[in-house]
Amino acid sequence: DADVTQTPRNRITKTGKRIMLECSQTKGHDRMYWYRQDPGLGLRLIYYSFDVKDINKGEISDGYSVSRQAQAKFSLSLESAIPNQTALYFCATSDYREGGKLFFGSGTQLSVL
Amino acid sequence: SQELEQSPQSLIVQEGKNLTINCTSSKTLYGLYWYKQKYGEGLIFLMMLQKGGEEKSHEKITAKLDEKKQQSSLHITASQPSHAGIYLCGADRQGGSEKLVFGKGTKLTVNP
Numbered sequence: 521d522a523d524v525t526q527t528p529r530n531r532i533t534k535t536g537k538r539i540m541l542e543c544s545q546t547k548g549h550d551r552m553y554w555y556r557q558d559p560g561l562g563l564r565l566i567y568y569s570f571d572v573k574d575i576n577k578g579e580i581s582d583g584y585s586v587s588r589q590a591q592a593k594f595s596l597s598l599e600s601a602i603p604n605q606t607a608l609y610f611c612a613t614s615d616y617r618e619g620g621k622l623f624f625g626s627g628t629q630l631s632v633l
Numbered sequence: 634s635q636e637l638e639q640s641p642q643s644l645i646v647q648e649g650k651n652l653t654i655n656c657t658s659s660k661t662l663y664g665l666y667w668y669k670q671k672y673g674e675g676l677i678f679l680m681m682l683q684k685g686g687e688e689k690s691h692e693k694i695t696a697k698l699d700e701k702k703q704q705s706s707l708h709i710t711a712s713q714p715s716h717a718g719i720y721l722c723g724a725d726r727q728g729g730s731e732k733l734v735f736g737k738g739t740k741l742t743v744n745p
Contacts, residue, residue: 624675
């Protein structure tokens, strides 16, 4: 089983719908992240959490919200999806002792029509 | 402008050839990370460089950090089809923050 699991793997939705992407990890890491990847723009940080009570905005948090339900679970929500949120979304984790060594999930391809 | 510029954007090589991918930062580097992404999969950590002049190797992949030039290079020796994928560099802007910014990636194709 994967150490960092994202669900769903693919999702097609319509403009205005609420969407939740889920991430769970078995690595025992405190730190979790959500990134989005767009062709030509690379990876950009949406939100990150250094422990269950800590939530921080990344560089592109507008239109998104997150919830850290437990050490192992970090979900990303799009309250009202719009087409320019079509992207590949990645969850990642890290151990505070290993700096920027991130462990990524396999990604969720989201399409907003 | 992009903080991390990777070059080339894409690269096609014949199996067995050597190749180099560069990552140049417009700001001070506190740490430089290399990741590899295969199609449909997440990123896999390759190497971390933190000190100027530092060089690390893993199998046939070598990465170097030139702190003065704010640049890192990734060199693959005797490329194989298994090396194909997208290589991304990531930089730590604050030293230990773990909030990495990434380059746009270099797509590598290795033809048998």
